[in-house]
Amino acid sequence: MQINTVGVIGAGTMGNGIAQICASAGLKVVLVDIADAALDRAMSTIDASLDKLIRKESITDSDKQQTLGNIHTATDLQALAGADLVIEAASESEQVKLSLIRQVDEIVSAEAIIASNTSSISITRLAAASSRPQRFIGMHFFNPVPVMALVELIRGLQTDDRTHEAARAFAETVHKTAISVRNHAGFAANRILVPMINEAVFVLQEGIASAEDIDMGMRLGCSHPIGPLALADLIGLDTLLAVMDVLYTSFNDSKYRPAPLLREMVEAGYLGRKSGRGFYRYPA
Ligand code: 3HC
Numbered sequence: 001m002q003i004n005t006v007g008v009i010g011a012g013t014m015g016n017g018i019a020q021i022c023a024s025a026g027l028k029v030v031l032v033d034i035a036d037a038a039l040d041r042a043m044s045t046i047d048a049s050l051d052k053l054i055r056k057e058s059i060t061d062s063d064k065q066q067t068l069g070n071i072h073t074a075t076d077l078q079a080l081a082g083a084d085l086v087i088e089a090a091s092e093s094e095q096v097k098l099s100l101i102r103q104v105d106e107i108v109s110a111e112a113i114i115a116s117n118t119s120s121i122s123i124t125r126l127a128a129a130s131s132r133p134q135r136f137i138g139m140h141f142f143n144p145v146p147v148m149a150l151v152e153l154i155r156g157l158q159t160d161d162r163t164h165e166a167a168r169a170f171a172e173t174v175h176k177t178a179i180s181v182r183n184h185a186g187f188a189a190n191r192i193l194v195p196m197i198n199e200a201v202f203v204l205q206e207g208i209a210s211a212e213d214i215d216m217g218m219r220l221g222c223s224h225p226i227g228p229l230a231l232a233d234l235i236g237l238d239t240l241l242a243v244m245d246v247l248y249t250s251f252n253d254s255k256y257r258p259a260p261l262l263r264e265m266v267e268a269g270y271l272g273r274k275s276g277r278g279f280y281r282y283p284a
Contacts, residue, residue: 001084001111001113001162003027003085003113003170003173004084005027005029005082005085006019006029006030006083006084006085006086006087007029007032007079007086007087007104008029008030008031008032008087008089009032009033009077009080009086009087009088009100009104010032010033010088011032011033011042011073012089012090012091012274013143013236014117014145015031015033015089015090015117016043016045017049017141017144017145018087018141018145020046020049020145021174021175022070022174023067023068024050024063025173025174025175026066026070027070027173028072029070029071029072030072030073030080030083031071031073032073032075032079032080033073033075035075039075043071043073046067046068047064049144049146050063050064050067050068077104080104081107083108083112084112084113085113085114085115085166085170086112086114087139088104088116088117089141091238092118092119092238092239092242092243094121094126097121097126098126101116101129101136102129102130105130105131105132112132112135113135113163113166114135115136115137115138115139115167116136116138117139118140119140119186119187119190119194119239119242119243120186120187120190120246120247122156122183122185123136123138123154123155123156123159123183124156124157124183126138126156127158128156133158134158134159134160134163135159135160135163136156136158136163137153137154137159138152138153138156138181138187139152139153139154139170140153140154140187140190141176142189144234149176149177150179151176151178151179152179152181152187153167153171153178153181154181154182154183155182156183164180185246185247185250186243186246186250190243191247194247195244195255195256197229197232197235198244198256198258198259198262199228199259200214200218200232201229201261201262204229204279205259211227211229214227215229229278229279230279230280232262232279233273233280233282236272236273236274237265237266237271237272237278238266240262241263241266244257244258244262245258265279
């Protein structure tokens with residue numbers, strides 16, 4: 001099945017990255033968010049990311065204009081009516097996602113595929129909220145989306161082969177490498193990565209080392225591109241806490257308990273780069 005128009009719901013960190021890579025690959029994109037301000041912020045993030053690529057001579061100014069021209073923004077979900085594929089990338093709340101999926105299901109054609117970029121919520125459960133569970137799939141991108149080469153494809157119990165194949169072909173179109181993962185809390189990559197970051201927060205909380213030394217330890221000792229606490233700030237502490245909560249409740253295993261410091265920082269509004277403060281400070 002041919003995917004020409006992609007709808008993206010949520011203009012935050014992940015949504016704007018997904019919109020960018022689709023538009024760069026020549027697809028028409030409809031980016032939807034509830035607030036105009038969020039859409040404006042998303043478009044300036046995309047603009048800045050494309051400028052980085054121009055500076056690296058990966059793309060030309062005309063490629064940039066073409067990419068921007070492929071993105072249409074809207075605050076009304078009805079704008080998704082013509083989409084062949086809708087990728088939900090709203091905040092990591094099951095209630096929010098279920099409500100959006102139910103609404104989108106009524107707007108797009110019966111043939112359209114609905115995907116969720118959830119980092120941890122059951123794809124089977126999300127699929128069941130739509131009238132087309134066989135055409136529902138998890139497409140989990142990584143941050144920053146324009147740079148990270150991976151997408152996890154997560155089949156719900158109901159996802160059919162045709163949808164899985166279409167999602168694989170789509171991943172190729174947007175120049176990502178897909179891995180197929182069974183639907184299980186945290187899928188594959190986050191099940192490994194997020195508890196590692198959570199453990200780094202425990203190490204900080206217990207006063208074993210400073211944030212800088214923890215990060216230096218993992219960069220120089222384990223060749224990670226950035227340390228786990230700097231990565232936490234990049235991903236967003238609220239997202240990490242949501243993933244840990246899902247792992248903890250799904251496995252009912254205390255090894256997945258979120259670090260109290262992580263929860264307290266989220267309560268304080270220290271969400272990482274997006275709020276200007278996390279384990280490090282990010283002046284505006
Ligand atoms: N758009 C375009 N290019 C970008 C970019 C963006 N948004 N962000 C970074 N880049 C490019 C830079 O231009 C630079 O290119 P160059 O090496 O060719 O000059 C390159 O990426 C490196 O960027 P910087 O020099 O600015 O900074 P770093 O060397 O620290 O690299 C990074 C940035 C690529 C983010 C690197 O730190 C990294 O790989 N970090 C780990 C990221 C990671 O693990 N992501 C997964 C998170 S988990 C997740 O998303 C799942 C979710 O569900 C929780």
